[in-house]
Amino acid sequence: MKGTIFVELIKMAEDAFGENTVDNILDKAELENGGAFTSVGNYPCSELVKIVIAFSDHSGIDPDTLQRMFGHWMLSHFVxxxxxxxxxxKDAFSLLESIEGEIHVEVRKLYPEAELPTFVTERNAPNQMMMEYESPRPLAAFCHGMxxxxxxxxxxxxxxxxxINPAQPNITNFEITLQS
Structure with a gap:
């Protein structure tokens, strides 16, 4: 995974818990690189999961809830x-529909080695969208937050x-229904 994801997760944690607390948590997380991440580096997703679990253990906040919070943080970062x-x-559906055909195309130009999730969207009605998220990484809650x-x-x-489809655990189907 691109290092910017790790850097932003740590920024979010520092904002919530303070820099010294985050340093202590990262020291205890037994990370391969000791918790030193750069935005241009590439790191295994397993390290991100370790960090989320360490912050969960510290805060008592469920790891999925932390991932959703981080999804909010990252969307703000992207904006x-x-x-x-x-x-x-003009709306969230337009943005979600543009991930695969526009945003990921640009990301691949900048980072050809990036291993991105796949998104398939389908509007069932003007106020309803189905979105299929496929990734071997356990980040469906992060996607939900975004x-x-x-x-x-x-x-x-x-x-x-x-x-989550039990027959295909790498796929999560989201149904998004807008209120009228």
Whole structure:
């Protein structure tokens, strides 16, 4: 995974717990690199999971809830640092539909080695979208948080349900329904 994800997770934790506490948590997490991450580096997802679990153990917040919180944090980071992906979108569905065909295309140009998840979207009705998230990484809750943050960014309200397919555990199906 790209190091920027790790750097931003640590920034979020420092914002919540303070720098000294985060340093102590990272020291105890037994990370391969001792917790030193750069935004341009590549690191195994297993290290991200260790960090989330360490923050969960410290805070008492469920790891999935922390991932969802981090999804919100990252969407804000993307809005601030990559406004070109948001400026021409009128709603959250437009943004979600652009991940695979626009955003990931640009990411692959910058980082050809990036291993990105796959997103397939389908609108079932004007106010309902199905989104299939496929990734070998256990980050469906992070994705859920980013969807929530997208709705908030566009000042939309709705419900999000997710379901992992037992026959295909790398796939999570999200149903997003906007309130009228």
């Amino acid at each position: 601030e640092n990559y406004p070109q992906f948001f400026n021409d979108k 969807i929530e943050a997208a709705l908030e960014h566009f000042k939309e309200e709705g419900s999000i349900t997710s379901k």
